Amino acid sequence: MNRDDIVSAALEVLDTWGMEFCSMRRVAGALDVQPSALYHHVANKQTLLGLMAERIVAGVAVDADLMASSRRLRDAMLAIRDGAEVVATASAFRLGLSELEGDLAKQSSTDLARTLLIYVVGHTQATQLHRQASALGAIEADPDLDPSFDRGLTILLS
Amino acid sequence: MNRDDIVSAALEVLDTWGMEFCSMRRVAGALDVQPSALYHHVANKQTLLGLMAERIVAGVAVDADLMASSRRLRDAMLAIRDGAEVVATASAFRLGLSELEGDLAKQSSTDLARTLLIYVVGHTQATQLHRQASALGAIEADPDLDPSFDRGLTILLS
């Protein structure tokens, strides 16, 4: 068992149970290992969340088309349950997103990169939470939330 | 003891200890009451967080000057420890922010209101977490983060 195995197991637990139940103890259980064993490979849960965020956005290509790049980032986060929440939590602690922010800045400016990143992650997190809540019948579905992503992006990139 | 007392106590605990330690048990302790007593006035912790967010943004005036309105919202959240995180958590669950979003939409459009809100809350949360981390020496201070708020706002409102 190494760091990568732990990140893989954590992402499986996340996708199956959601962020709320993605505990160190459950990740350890998925690896058939004692919780304390994880601490030989990661310093703490925050570090693990950072590594998870890194992996979630790892495949996202950033090019001169900022609109398309933003959509790809969104899709990567939507691909896994509570993906945006993990990225939001980790990026708030400045873990796992620095490379992406750098790539975006190279294509535009530091300010636009930061603003874009805040918007994309924030809107995607709202979308993902809204989908879950409406799937559980806790809230009436807002069919306009999804298409509003592109419109907000247009406002930002105009 | 009523709902408002609980919200007040919760905000005091938040400002003193931070979000991490703002537990139902600690809020109960601040009120010299058993934890279970809280559940006679609020359904659960999520609801309490919504009420806290409501109170944090309660005094924020929204007018035609969207830049000034955004700055006021930011200041209201910065006024209390982890204020932006509470608002972010609650607004993700669509609690306590609907009135503000409505006011903003009246002054502009639904899309701009949503985009603006995501940006202001997201940037302020990053600022607040960065300040704490650098105060603890866990990270080197970025003197440009604070002034970058207005520049991102300009990008959004241009």
Place this chain on the structure above:
DNA sequence: ACCTGAACACCGTTCAAGT
């Protein structure tokens, strides 16, 4: 109606001890 006290089913993290 409002609160207590005890319980249930969990957490993250540490650390001596084993291999």
Place this chain on the structure above:
DNA sequence: ACCTGAACACCGTTCAAGT
């Protein structure tokens, strides 16, 4: 070096029982 097992100091929430 890597993992176990037990422990520490907590969580949110429920619920019978008291007043």
